[in-house]
Amino acid sequence: MSKYIPTIGLEIHAELKTKTKMFCDSLNDPFEKHPNTNVCPVCLGHPGTLPVMNRSAVEAVLKVGMALNGEIPQFSKFDRKNYFYPDLPKAYQISQYDLPLIFGGILDGIRLRRIHLEEDTARLLHQLPDNLEVTSLKAAPAGRQVKASYVDYNRAGVPLMELVTEPDIKNADQAVEFAKALQLILRYLEVSDADMERGQMRVEANISIHSRDDESLGTKVEVKNINSFRAVHDAIEYELQRQQEALEKGETIKQETRGWDENKKKTVSQRSKEEAHDYRYFPETDLPPLDLSSFALGELKNSLPELPKEKRARLIIEYDLQPEQAVVLVADKKVVEYFENAVSELKTFIPNAGPRNFQTLFNYLTNDVFGLMAERGTSISELKLTPENFAELVAMVITEKVSSRAAKDILPKILESGEDPHELVKAEGLAQVSNEDDLTLVAKIILERYPKVVADYKKGKSNALQFMVGKAMAELRGSGNPEILQKVFKRILDSV
Ligand code: ADP
């Protein structure tokens, strides 16, 4: 065991997917490729313009606060955070300082300190001289000469939620778990798409270590520029190691901001840590203080959807799923909706459907359908296979109207065409033959064709029966019910 104890606190930003920006009516469209399209004098920071608060952005944060059991104070306000940077046209960011929208809260045992609302900055793009590559970075790449820098204000003024945890996190894996759990909740609430690779969710990690013999926390280092869950993990691991090596060499840790370099897999020093007083925070005088009791908090609370944790618990009870199976389904709101729709359709085909049938449905969905989707790169929302058609196909397997082999064969076709499974089964002659009289006729033909195998069976050769079932299956183009065929063969052979 290491003689140091790690301490980690996260600051997570998420872009809210409101229709318009935080303080003006410019469109909030993260996918707009053409620079400086969704802009107006307000988000360009022109003198004399006035901000107007976006109510749905405030409501989005209140919902997040409710989902995480945070406390909603009666009053809140916005403040100006002053600093000069080319991506900040007013030279101040409207943010919140001492009266955030949410105090406290908890997620997976990690205490939250606060959640507040602010505006996003513009995006800077730096063009390198040796090629036409334009990199989207806050600062131009270190040590590289830059031919030109551009500012795209499409993102300037987009509502940005910031959540700050207490330093309760103990290791890299726990930090990743926390960030993933938060991402899922933001997606369930439909307040943010929270895609890290797209910059819709940004994680900053505050990291320190202290000796086991020492009560007080060590000096923390803040790591920025983390663009994936993998990078959250790697940056924390790297930084813990770096700090430990430094302490062992007798050095002291400097309080600073470091950036994660994804190529070098290292953190690199960016600047010494700024303090709150460096920002000269003061109240945003162009916006009225917020009286949160004037929001319909009860209605907002009632509008919250079932959240991942509750949903997993319900799935386990309602469908008798394993906890890991519930995790798989709940990881995507659309997937679990699809599954539950398919279950209710299954119940119309099989009124007394039970846990074993739900398992079959789960297996077909997570193995076969997911497999085909992965091969084709389709997402669940693009799927032409409706929950009803999917449930019907699974019901046909359960009631032995088609063999599982035939079901797996036609699944890709239904997936692509959206056809009715029973139509396709009819058209392709795949209906499973389970009728004993029909199968007896086929069995007799096979027995006449292979007299030697009959003799083998009589001599007790165990694979003779399997051989004949196989031949009958081939004759029926895979549509025979294998168990019934086996039974029929046995009956005939044992009687001769
Ligand atoms: P600052 O004033 O420098 O912004 P805060 O106290 O506001 O620092 O904390 C910012 C983040 O750093 C929070 O997520 C908090 O949990 C975390 N944090 C605070 N102290 C430590 C520490 N010693 N080690 C690791 N994280 C810390």
Ligand code: MG
């Ligand atoms: Mg801070």
